[in-house]
Each structure stands twice: as structure tokens, then as C-alpha cells.
Amino acid sequence: MAEKVKRRKTQAKTAIVDILKQSTQAMTHQDIELALDGLCNRVTIYRVLDRLVKEDLAHKLVDVDGVTKYLACRDCGENHLHHHVHFSCEQCGELTCLYHVVPKFTLPEGYHLSEVNFTVRGDCPKCSATSSAAE
Amino acid sequence: MAEKVKRRKTQAKTAIVDILKQSTQAMTHQDIELALDGLCNRVTIYRVLDRLVKEDLAHKLVDVDGVTKYLACRDCGENHLHHHVHFSCEQCGELTCLYHVVPKFTLPEGYHLSEVNFTVRGDCPKCSATSSAAE
DNA sequence: CTCTTAATGCAATTGAGTTGCAAATATCTT
DNA sequence: AAGATATTTGCAACTCAATTGCATTAAGAG
Ligand SMILES: [Mn+2]
Ligand SMILES: [Mn+2]
Ligand SMILES: [Zn+2]
Ligand SMILES: [Zn+2]
Numbered sequence: 001m002a003e004k005v006k007r008r009k010t011q012a013k014t015a016i017v018d019i020l021k022q023s024t025q026a027m028t029h030q031d032i033e034l035a036l037d038g039l040c041n042r043v044t045i046y047r048v049l050d051r052l053v054k055e056d057l058a059h060k061l062v063d064v065d066g067v068t069k070y071l072a073c074r075d076c077g078e079n080h081l082h083h084h085v086h087f088s089c090e091q092c093g094e095l096t097c098l099y100h101v102v103p104k105f106t107l108p109e110g111y112h113l114s115e116v117n118f119t120v121r122g123d124c125p126k127c128s129a130t131s132s133a134a135e
Numbered sequence: 136m137a138e139k140v141k142r143r144k145t146q147a148k149t150a151i152v153d154i155l156k157q158s159t160q161a162m163t164h165q166d167i168e169l170a171l172d173g174l175c176n177r178v179t180i181y182r183v184l185d186r187l188v189k190e191d192l193a194h195k196l197v198d199v200d201g202v203t204k205y206l207a208c209r210d211c212g213e214n215h216l217h218h219h220v221h222f223s224c225e226q227c228g229e230l231t232c233l234y235h236v237v238p239k240f241t242l243p244e245g246y247h248l249s250e251v252n253f254t255v256r257g258d259c260p261k262c263s264a265t266s267s268a269a270e
Numbered sequence: 271c272t273c274t275t276a277a278t279g280c281a282a283t284t285g286a287g288t289t290g291c292a293a294a295t296a297t298c299t300t
Numbered sequence: 301a302a303g304a305t306a307t308t309t310g311c312a313a314c315t316c317a318a319t320t321g322c323a324t325t326a327a328g329a330g
Contacts, residue, residue: 010308062198062201064252065197087242087246103253104239110260111233115199120242120248123249176278176279178280
């Protein structure tokens with residue numbers, strides 16, 4: 001029943017994967033478009049990103065403010081679950097994975113977990129350093 | 136420096152607060168519009184909701200899929216922090232607060248927390264019950 | 271009741287994301 | 301290498317949530 005689609009290695013896909021891999025933080029569609037500098041069409045970026053997510057090469061995250069961002073899949077293991085915390089900086093706006101911060105919790109009876117999205121907002125080390133220095 | 140704005144008690148605001156308070160789950164703008172049944176303009180709903188959030192009478196949440204939802208503020212204490220888990224059902228789509236589920240975690244040095252958004256996706260008790268009964 | 275200003279309605283606009291379709295191109299087959 | 305085939309792309313048009321400007325309405329203070 002599962003349609004087997006033969007993926008192709010294209011210029012746009014290669015470029016986008018490279019850009020995502022080079023970034024330490026999650027990127028918006030717009031970030032990527034800017035980085036690509038006209039290499040391909042806006043729509044193509046959306047479509048490539050969709051494919052990357054399907055192929056488990058990238059993750060699609062929604063930030064606390066509703067902004068959709070993409071992240072290269074690194075060492076996520078089998079299921080590509082993000083059990084760790086994502087940190088969203090209120091000052092510089094960057095969204096990063098805190099791979100080592102894995103919250104502990106227990107769901108009540110009857111709830112069945114399939115995915116987790118734990119985002120913490122605040123000031124990142126960089127920004128809290130500069131803002132406290134300014135005082 | 137803080138602008139003191141004198142809020143007014145209007146028909147739209149009262150109705151929207153009532154609707155939010157009666158709901159056990161977070162509601163979208165559309166849900167609210169439907170419940171209001173033409174009582175006021177679409178834009179007014181957006182503006183009232185913004186005000187309610189500013190006045191700490193409601194919370195604005197973004198679901199895992201990017202859908203914005205609103206929730207009446209109940210016993211949130213002083214700072215209105217949602218340290219508990221929000222559960223988002225993949226089947227019925229409802230988003231609810233699991234007030235008793237508060238994850239434990241520790242941020243690394245240098246990170247300063249101001250807000251938390253922890254959403255768990257999966258099947259709610261209602262939906263997991265009916266789907267296992269169907270097998 | 272009168273005055274001030276917050277709140278509303280309406281029409282137009284923005285911006286992210288999607289869709290249909292024809293043209294381009296990656297990959298497979300001879 | 302050339303041809304066949306299905307994927308990928310570009311473009312234009314579209315959808316849908318949310319925002320904005322502005323004239324009008326209506327809280328609520330005095
Ligand atoms: Mn992954
Ligand atoms: Mn609250
Ligand atoms: Zn920062
Ligand atoms: Zn459910």
C-alpha cells in the first residue's frame with residue numbers, strides 16, 4: 001500500500017541539505033531562501049523541505065510563536081524523536097536543540113504518546129551574557 | 136513608561152470570556168467565531184483575544200502543527216506559567232492541559248528560563264479507547 | 271447628559287504556505 | 301549514447317490566518 005517513490009538527487013536538494021547541516025540552529029523557509037540566493041524557486045524550497053522531512057533527513061519544528069523552522073537530522077537514532085528540550089531565545093530568536101536535556105514526566109492512564117515537543121523560552125548564554133554586561 | 140490603558144467591559148469581551156471558560160480544551164479563533172454565532176466581527180475576536188492575553192485572562196498556545204489556540208486562564212498562580220504538559224490528540228485534535236503532569240529537567244549553565252511550552256502528541260484516553268475497541 | 275477614548279465593523283492588505291500544470295531534468299533501460 | 305519514464309521544478313494563481321487603516325460606535329468618567 002505504501003507508494004515507493006524514487007527520490008532524485010538534485011541541485012536544490014543538495015544545496016538545502018548543505019545549508020541545514022551547516023547551521024547550528026533551526027532555520028525558517030525564509031532563512032533558507034536567503035542562503036540559497038536565488039538558486040531555485042520559493043516553492044521548490046517548500047517541496048524539498050517536505051521531502052527531507054519524509055526521508056528523515058530534516059525535522060520540522062514549530063516555535064512557541066508559531067514560526068515553522070527546519071533542522072538537519074543529526075544523531076536522532078531510529079525513530080527521530082525529539083525527547084530533548086528545544087531552547088528558543090527571546091532576544092536573538094534562535095532555536096536550538098539541547099540534546100542533553102531530556103525532561104522526565106509520566107502521562108496519566110489512557111494517554112498514548114507518539115511525539116514530544118518541549119520548547120523552553122528565555123535568554124540563551126550568548127544573549128544573557130551581553131545583556132548582564134550592559135548593566 | 137508603561138502605558139496605562141483603561142479596559143472596557145464590552146459585549147464581545149464578556150461573551151468570549153464565557154465561551155473560553157466553558158471549554159475544557161483550547162479553542163481556535165474559528166471555534167470561537169462559530170460559538171459566537173455572529174455576535175461580533177471576526178477582527179473583533181482577534182482583538183479581544185489579544186487583550187485577554189495581555190490582561191492574563193487567557194493563554195495563547197501554538198499547537199505542534201502550528202495552529203494557534205486560546206485557553207481561559209484558570210489557577211495559574213502569579214506568573215501564569217504553564218509548567219505542565221499540554222496534550223494534543225492526533226485523532227480528535229483536542230489540546231488540553233494536563234495540570235498534574237509537570238516535567239523535571241535542568242537547563243545547562245547560562246540559560247535563563249522565562250517560559251515553557253511542553254506539548255505531547257498522541258492519542259487521548261477517549262480516542263485510544265474507541266480505536267482499540269474497533270480492532 | 272456630555273466628553274473622551276477604547277472598542278468595533280468593514281474593506282483592503284499581508285504573508286506563509288499550497289496547488290495545477292507545462293517544461294525541465296535525473297535516473298533507468300536499451 | 302540515445303530514448304523512455306517518472307520526478308522535480310518554475311510560474312502563476314490561489315487559500316487561509318492574521319493584520320491594518322480609518323470612519324463609526326459606545327463604554328464609562330465626570
Ligand atoms: Mn531525526
Ligand atoms: Mn494564566
Ligand atoms: Zn540568544
Ligand atoms: Zn482525542
